[in-house]
Amino acid sequence: MALAPAPIVTDSLRDGRDDDEGLLPDMARPAAPDYSMRAAYWALFVIILATFITFFEQVVFAMLAERIKADFGLSDSQLGFLAGPASIICYLFVGIPLARLADIFPRKYVLAGGVTALGIITSLGGVAQNFGQFVGTRVFLAAGGSAHAPASYSLLADAFPPRILTRAFALLQFGFIGGTTLGPAIGGMLIATAAGWAPTQHGGLTILGWQWLMIWLGLPALGVALLFLTVKEPPRQISAAGMDTPPVRASIGRRILTFTGLDAAKAIHAKRRVYYPLFAGLALSAIEVFGLQFWRVPFMIRTFGWNEAQIGAVMGSMTLVASLLGLLLGGIFVEWLAKRHADANVRAAAIFFGCVTVCAILAPLMPNGYASLGVASIGAMFGIAGAVPQNAAIQRVAPNAMRGQVTAIYLFMFTFFGAMGSFLVGLVQDHLIGDPKQLWKTLVLTASILLPIATLCMIRAIRPYREEVERLAAEAS
Numbered sequence: 001m002a003l004a005p006a007p008i009v010t011d012s013l014r015d016g017r018d019d020d021e022g023l024l025p026d027m028a029r030p031a032a033p034d035y036s037m038r039a040a041y042w043a044l045f046v047i048i049l050a051t052f053i054t055f056f057e058q059v060v061f062a063m064l065a066e067r068i069k070a071d072f073g074l075s076d077s078q079l080g081f082l083a084g085p086a087s088i089i090c091y092l093f094v095g096i097p098l099a100r101l102a103d104i105f106p107r108k109y110v111l112a113g114g115v116t117a118l119g120i121i122t123s124l125g126g127v128a129q130n131f132g133q134f135v136g137t138r139v140f141l142a143a144g145g146s147a148h149a150p151a152s153y154s155l156l157a158d159a160f161p162p163r164i165l166t167r168a169f170a171l172l173q174f175g176f177i178g179g180t181t182l183g184p185a186i187g188g189m190l191i192a193t194a195a196g197w198a199p200t201q202h203g204g205l206t207i208l209g210w211q212w213l214m215i216w217l218g219l220p221a222l223g224v225a226l227l228f229l230t231v232k233e234p235p236r237q238i239s240a241a242g243m244d245t246p247p248v249r250a251s252i253g254r255r256i257l258t259f260t261g262l263d264a265a266k267a268i269h270a271k272r273r274v275y276y277p278l279f280a281g282l283a284l285s286a287i288e289v290f291g292l293q294f295w296r297v298p299f300m301i302r303t304f305g306w307n308e309a310q311i312g313a314v315m316g317s318m319t320l321v322a323s324l325l326g327l328l329l330g331g332i333f334v335e336w337l338a339k340r341h342a343d344a345n346v347r348a349a350a351i352f353f354g355c356v357t358v359c360a361i362l363a364p365l366m367p368n369g370y371a372s373l374g375v376a377s378i379g380a381m382f383g384i385a386g387a388v389p390q391n392a393a394i395q396r397v398a399p400n401a402m403r404g405q406v407t408a409i410y411l412f413m414f415t416f417f418g419a420m421g422s423f424l425v426g427l428v429q430d431h432l433i434g435d436p437k438q439l440w441k442t443l444v445l446t447a448s449i450l451l452p453i454a455t456l457c458m459i460r461a462i463r464p465y466r467e468e469v470e471r472l473a474a475e476a477s
Helices: 037-063 065-072 076-083 091-104 107-127 131-138 141-145 148-159 162-194 209-228 252-258 262-270 272-304 308-338 344-365 369-397 400-433 436-476
Strands: 200-202 205-207
Touching: 037 065, 037 107, 037 148, 037 162, 037 209, 037 272, 037 308, 065 076, 065 131, 065 209, 065 272, 076 131, 076 272, 076 400, 091 107, 091 148, 107 131, 107 141, 107 148, 107 205, 107 209, 148 162, 162 209, 162 308, 162 369, 205 209, 262 272, 262 400, 272 308, 272 344, 272 369, 272 400, 272 436, 308 344, 308 369, 344 369, 344 436, 369 436, 400 436
Parallel strands: none
Antiparallel strands: 200 205
């Protein structure tokens, strides 16, 4: 599952050549000699910090779900909408254009602007006075972070030489791991502390105790934005002949049209046998994974009577262990497959999809909270293990001149359909199951339907992906 997108180079055609010798024509050149490794690692460090803040905010917001529902008087459908669709509405209109900026403007400024928007929008949620205002703040949240992954991937691919690019993207995972492990632990303690705070009045606004947490959560992002200004922009790799988009002599109208993702969409459609199954598998899995992640805290509260502090302490430690094991498992398994199969990335992702499916179905059925979180953590381990090769598959076949937008469209499937996951679970819970204490039935039902189909889509992508990798290798030889 694409829980923490991070591409690496792992596939091998077993032809006796190293990947640096032609399998990846877009990544085959080392970083420019005037760009030092010290500058590369500093850029990576700042990107890790930004990634950490993004996921930390998401986790803490999910842990506030039951309090938001109670204080704003929301139904499960409304709560699911607030967590999902509300945060990606703006992404529909600006996500791809912002990703295009990563292809044509200094990426450090794109990243700085995105994390600034994230911090401001998060803090604004802390002063919302009703459901409508809360939705208004969340609408712009995903748009602020929509260029983060494309710009980060592009910058790192140019900053690091191919021989250690895998290491860079593996280290990038620590931003996700930190956010998803410290988020429950620290967030649970903060929420428990804020539970005793009485509402305060400021300039006619009533700020609840948990809302102060959101205000504070937005401030570190502004500091990271300033750090991005200290990053040295690496020289871009030269695009392959004929791959410039738009054409050099294109009209202004044609260049503007490029910001809609037209060229990237054409490239994706031209290789639809490769891309479409990957996109479909990602979309279906994202619905379930995001839905399950958001509703896990409400599920634990309603089913086992745990509070946020208890959930955070147990879930944080389990997630940390699962994430580290997932990184280790994913790297070892994919490299082992790469010695035997040209389609190692997609083949590994399909296997891990199947493992996550089993865990997602079993977790809500466990007899106690510890067992439920334990099974969910095993699923997270397989999800982390599959995230790297899954996203690497797209980076492997995407044209360099439009890698940013192809990545953005791919991640749009993850973001958009993932955001719909929390809403879908809320709808099923309200209109099909009904009883709030029977939330476990909704989680089992959605996992049993969506994840097996996602796994089949990924299996279907194995052969066309292998054929495309072989074609690219033949062209490079």
